[in-house]
Amino acid sequence: xxxxxxxxxxxxxxxxxxxxxxxxxxxxxxxxxxxxxxxxxxxxxxxxxxxxxxxxxxxxxxxxxxxxxxxxxxxxxxxxxxxxxxxxxxxxxxxxxxxxxxxxxxxxxxxxxxxxxxxxxxxxxxxxxxxxxxxxxxxxxxxxxxxxxxxxxxxxxxxxxxxxxxxxxxxxxxxxx
Amino acid sequence: xxxxxxxxxxxxxxxxxxxxxxxxxxxxxxxxxxxxxxxxxxxxxxxxxxxxxxxxxxxxxxxxxxxxxxxxxxxxxxxxxxxxxxxxxxxxxxxxxxxxxxxxxxxxxxxxxxxxxxxxxxxxxxxxxxxxxxxxxxxxxxxxxxxxxxxxxxxxxxxxxxxxxxxxxxxxxxxxxxxxxxxxxxxxxxxxxxxxxxxxxxxxxxxxxxxxxxxxxxxxxxxxxxxxxxxxxxxxxxxxxxxxxxxxxxxxxxxxxxxxxxxxxxxxxxxxxxxxxxxxxxxxxxxxxxxxxxxxxxxxxxxxxxxxxxxxxxxxxxxxxxxxxxxxxxxxxxxxxxxxxxxxxxxxxxxxxxxxxxxxxxxxxxxxxxxxxxxxxxxxxxxxxxxxxxxxxxxxxxxxxxxxxxxxxxxxxxxxxxxxxxxxxxxxxxxxxxxxxxxxxxxxxxxxxxxxxxxxxxxxxxxxxxxxxxxxxxxxxxxxxxxxxxxxxxxxxxxxxxxxxxxxxxxxxxxxxxxxxxxxxxxxxxxxxxxxxxxxxxxxxxxxxxxxxxxxxxxxxxxxxxxxxxxxxxxxxxxxxxxxxxxxxxxxxxxxxxxxxxxxxxxxxxxxxxxxxx
Numbered sequence: 131x132x133x134x135x136x137x138x139x140x141x142x143x144x145x146x147x148x149x150x151x152x153x154x155x156x157x158x159x160x161x162x163x164x165x166x167x168x169x170x171x172x173x174x175x176x177x178x179x180x181x182x183x184x185x186x187x188x189x190x191x192x193x194x195x196x197x198x199x200x201x202x203x204x205x206x207x208x209x210x211x212x213x214x215x216x217x218x219x220x221x222x223x224x225x226x227x228x229x230x231x232x233x234x235x236x237x238x239x240x241x242x243x244x245x246x247x248x249x250x251x252x253x254x255x256x257x258x259x260x261x262x263x264x265x266x267x268x269x270x271x272x273x274x275x276x277x278x279x280x281x282x283x284x285x286x287x288x289x290x291x292x293x294x295x296x297x298x299x300x301x302x303x304x305x306x307x
Numbered sequence: 308x309x310x311x312x313x314x315x316x317x318x319x320x321x322x323x324x325x326x327x328x329x330x331x332x333x334x335x336x337x338x339x340x341x342x343x344x345x346x347x348x349x350x351x352x353x354x355x356x357x358x359x360x361x362x363x364x365x366x367x368x369x370x371x372x373x374x375x376x377x378x379x380x381x382x383x384x385x386x387x388x389x390x391x392x393x394x395x396x397x398x399x400x401x402x403x404x405x406x407x408x409x410x411x412x413x414x415x416x417x418x419x420x421x422x423x424x425x426x427x428x429x430x431x432x433x434x435x436x437x438x439x440x441x442x443x444x445x446x447x448x449x450x451x452x453x454x455x456x457x458x459x460x461x462x463x464x465x466x467x468x469x470x471x472x473x474x475x476x477x478x479x480x481x482x483x484x485x486x487x488x489x490x491x492x493x494x495x496x497x498x499x500x501x502x503x504x505x506x507x508x509x510x511x512x513x514x515x516x517x518x519x520x521x522x523x524x525x526x527x528x529x530x531x532x533x534x535x536x537x538x539x540x541x542x543x544x545x546x547x548x549x550x551x552x553x554x555x556x557x558x559x560x561x562x563x564x565x566x567x568x569x570x571x572x573x574x575x576x577x578x579x580x581x582x583x584x585x586x587x588x589x590x591x592x593x594x595x596x597x598x599x600x601x602x603x604x605x606x607x608x609x610x611x612x613x614x615x616x617x618x619x620x621x622x623x624x625x626x627x628x629x630x631x632x633x634x635x636x637x638x639x640x641x642x643x644x645x646x647x648x649x650x651x652x653x654x655x656x657x658x659x660x661x662x663x664x665x666x667x668x669x670x671x672x673x674x675x676x677x678x679x680x681x682x683x684x685x686x687x688x689x690x691x692x693x694x695x696x697x698x699x700x701x702x703x704x705x706x707x708x709x710x711x712x713x714x715x716x717x718x719x720x721x722x723x724x725x726x727x728x729x730x731x732x733x734x735x736x737x738x739x740x741x742x743x744x745x746x747x748x749x750x751x752x753x754x755x756x757x758x759x760x761x762x763x764x765x766x767x768x769x770x771x772x773x774x775x776x777x778x779x780x781x782x783x784x785x786x787x788x789x790x791x792x793x794x795x796x797x798x799x800x801x802x803x804x805x806x807x808x809x810x811x812x813x814x815x816x817x818x819x820x821x822x823x824x825x826x827x828x829x830x831x832x833x834x835x836x837x838x839x840x841x842x843x844x845x846x847x848x849x850x851x852x853x854x855x856x857x858x859x860x861x862x863x864x865x866x867x868x869x870x871x872x873x874x875x876x877x878x879x880x881x882x883x884x885x886x887x888x889x890x891x892x893x894x895x896x897x898x899x900x901x902x903x904x905x906x907x908x909x910x911x912x913x914x915x916x917x918x919x920x921x
Contacts, residue, residue, distance in 0.1 A: 173371040176440045215440055280372075297368030301377045 161203065166278045167271055168206040171238060171256060174269060175215050177298035181291045184252025186232045191219035193233060198240030200224050239267065251291040263306055268292070272303060279303040317490035324482040325475060332474055336467035343463065344456055352424055355433045355451055358388070363437040363447045366396050370404060370437055370445040378405030385449075392430075394449045396437070404445065418446045429453050492516040496525055509536035570668070573638075575606060577652070577665040581626040595641030611637035611645045622652075629654050629662055635676075638669065647676040690751055697747045704744060708737040746872040750857070753804060753879040763799045765792035765837075769826060772806040776814070783814050785822035792828050793835055795904045801880045802904075806839075808873035809900050813841035818895070834886065834903040842897040851890055877902070 175192055182188075192215060194206065210220035223234065231250050239257040249255065255267045262270035263283040268290060270281045282302040287294050299305050311322065362381060369378035378396045385391045385407050393413030395406040406415050419434040431451040436443045492515075499513035509532050515525045567574040567587045574587040586601050594601060594609055610618050614636035625632035632652035637645035652667035711734045715727075722730060769789050773780070780787060787810060795802065806826070813824045823842045828835050846854065857875040874888075881888045881902045892898035 170372060173439075176371065177368060277373075279374075295368065297365065300380075301368045301372045301374040 161205075163273075163278060164201045164203070165205050168202045168209055170271070170278065170280065171206065171236065172209050172213065172220070174254065174256065174298070175220065175236060177295035178254055179293040179295075180235055180252060180254075184232060184235055184291070185218075189218075190232075191221045192235045193221045193223050194236040194238065195223045195225045195229055195234035196238045196240070197225050197228075198243035201240060249290075251289070253290060254292055255286070255290070268294075269302075274303055282306065315490070316493050317486050320486040320489060321479070321482050324478055324486070328478040329471065329475060332467070332471050336463070336471070340460055340463045340467070344460060347456055347459060348426070351431060351451065351456075355431060355449060356424065356435075358385075358391075359433045359435045359447055359449050362394070362449070363435050366404075366437050366447060367439045367444065370396065370398065371439055373398075373404070375405050379407070381405075382407035390452045390455045392450050392452045394447065397446045397448070399443070399445055413450065415448065418448065420446070426453070488517070489521070492521045492525065496521075496528065499528070503532065509533075509539050571670075573648075573669040575667050577626075577667065579626075579654075579662040579665070581622065581665070593638065593640060609638045611639070613637075618650075625652060625654075626665070632665075632667065635672070646671055647673040693747060694751045697744045697751065700744050701741070701748075704737060704740050708734070708741055711737055746876075749804065750872055750876050750879065753801065753876045753883070762794035762796055763802060764794050765802065765828065768799055768802045769806055772803050772810060775803075775807065776810060779811070779814050783817060783822055785814055785817075785824060787822075787824040787826075789826035790828060792826070792837075795835055796907060797884055797904055801883075805877045805880055805902065808877050809839040812873060813839065813843055813898075816841075816843045816898075818842060818844050818897075830906075831903065833907075834905050836901060836903050838899050838901050840897065840899040845894045845896050845898050846890060846892040847894050848892070851892075854890065855888065 171194060175194070180192075194210065196202070196206075200206075206222050210222060213220045223229075225234070225237075228249065229237070232252065234253055236254045236256060237249070239255060239262070241258050254269065256269045256271070257263075257267040258271045260270065260272060260281065263281045263286070266283070266286055268283055268286045270283075272279050272281060280302055282294065282299060282305045284294070284299070284305050284307045311319065314322075362385070365381045365384075366378055368374070369381060382394050382396065382405055385394055386409075389409075391407075392409045393407060393415070395415035395418070396404045397415075397418035398404050401418050403415050406413070408414075420436075422435045423432070425432045425434075429452065431453055433449045433451070435447050435449075437445040437447055495516070496513050499511055503509060503511050512529050512532065513525045515522050515529075564587075567585070570587065570589065573589040573593060574585075575583050575590070576585040577583050583602060583606060586598050586606075588598075590601050590606075591598055596604075607615060607619050607622070614634075618634050618636045621634050622632055624630070631654070632650070634650050636648060636650065638648050639645055648669045649672045650667060650669040652665050654662040655664040655666060657663040711730060715730050715734060719727070766789070769792060773787060776787075779785075810824055810826075814822055820842060825840045826837065827840075828837045830836070855874045855878045857872055877900075878888050881904070885905050886903040888900065888902040890898055890900050
């Protein structure tokens, strides 16, 4: 119980973020959009199954790596604090180049960065814009009717040996196969 | 309940069958409906919990990525369950992500934090959290319309009612046939008993239909009827017999009364206590009074005052002892004249030897009595005369004997042969005359009273007799013996007269052999029976009675002397003491004389010689 109580602040925060409207994607409200995206990023982890080969060992945490500039600020770090998914802790890392094998399970590619094809299996790539999934990314954030949504490239996910939950697929704006 | 108790068994059976069937069905139906609604609630609870969990699980992504459309699509699947009237998915901040309403009339209530299943009268509400990765990300509420349960109850109720009606109709149909199995034999039995009760005819029998208890009941009833019938027959027979017996009794009574009325005697009957309950008409004729007057006065009032006391005493004695009553007394006739009567009364006894009735008759014996008195007086006179004559004749006869002897002695030589012969005749005649006179005296004396105060030893009397007969015994060379003889209430001289005559006769009527005479005695009823047996010439049975007459002699030759008065004396003496004398004999076979003497003292019967005793 104590453990569960400890999570409540992040959950409340998450709910607060999700419950809020996202009027625009510009200006001062930039950070609200990324707060929602940070919550989505965390939720993606809960609907994706990695192969064992994606981790260095059984105890290593799920690392969410941010390639390029970090648009989330402190939000993501606050969200993942104390969270565990499938018995693994979560970690946020900021990287400048392609990370080595088994070091990142989630790779958020900033708009400014280019996704490199030779990334290897076991990495969930999350990017922004319609083009990201077309270019071989797995999940791409889009703004649809002023709401944050996402597209999924199922083929890319299969190539990366990841299993995406059907629930996740059901809430995606579009799924490419 | 009283009405139920009084209705016929057939209807009772039907009611019982119907009530039993109906209540069993109702109870079963209620049980089924109750169990079903319980089971259904349980099933609903489980089913809806599962449904809720599935929807919650399917809503995780929609909640996680805040996708109302996806959530609504998930909820739309509930359309397949017609009784789910509404569902809501809430975000963590209690806002509604999506809702489902079956008929657009459902509004989402505020969310519930805890999971719950709540039954209200018409709804089942299930609330559950939506969990993602063990954390609550929202909640779900589902409302189910319980109308289904009531639909089921109504359906069941309808079914039960239908089954109930159908089974009742069937039970009615079946019972009306089945109850005949029980009710018909009972009705038959009832009608049999009714007709027996109404007609009193016990030959009626109930018909047996089955081998069950009712069959046994019918059998027992018939056996009872047979028992009653035979008892009824017996009773009728007994009543008839009793009636016949009563008629017989009545006839006997009439016969008795007719007989009593037709008698010349005066008759009365008395109860065991001596009270008179009947007088015949002769009493009225004699006394000149009515029977009621006679009954009022009592019969003893007509007795002569001199006789009354003795009569009354005798009557009382008879009543207390039951012995026959016997009395001679004088009754007063209507004209006041007293007439002698002999009254006899005998007790009639019933089967238990108790006295049931005294029957008394009074016979007028006045003329007889007067004749008897006359006769007795004449007899007494005659006896007195005979005694006096015998007594007075003794003296001149003795003179004749004495002087003829003197003449024979003194003038023996004077008389010639003829004279001596004539004198011999004279002497013989004188002696015979003297003997005759003595016997006559003895005979008259035998009729005289002799007071017996103490018993007399027959043995000593016998010995005295032998002594007085000693010479005759010696002459005839006889042997006379006796048993031990008893003591008797009899005058000593009277008994000696009897012995002397009987033994004397035995010596006299001897055969060629020396006489053997034996005297014995034994009890015979209330009397002593004496016997004197000899081996003499015996007596022809023709003369058995005759020999006891005065001067009766069977033998007139000289060989057997005697006056022919001895046995008459014996008879007179024995009869005076109430005894009897007789002989048993065959000619040439000897004779045995028997006589009886009462064992106890007894009043001397006749008073014939009383007047001459002085």
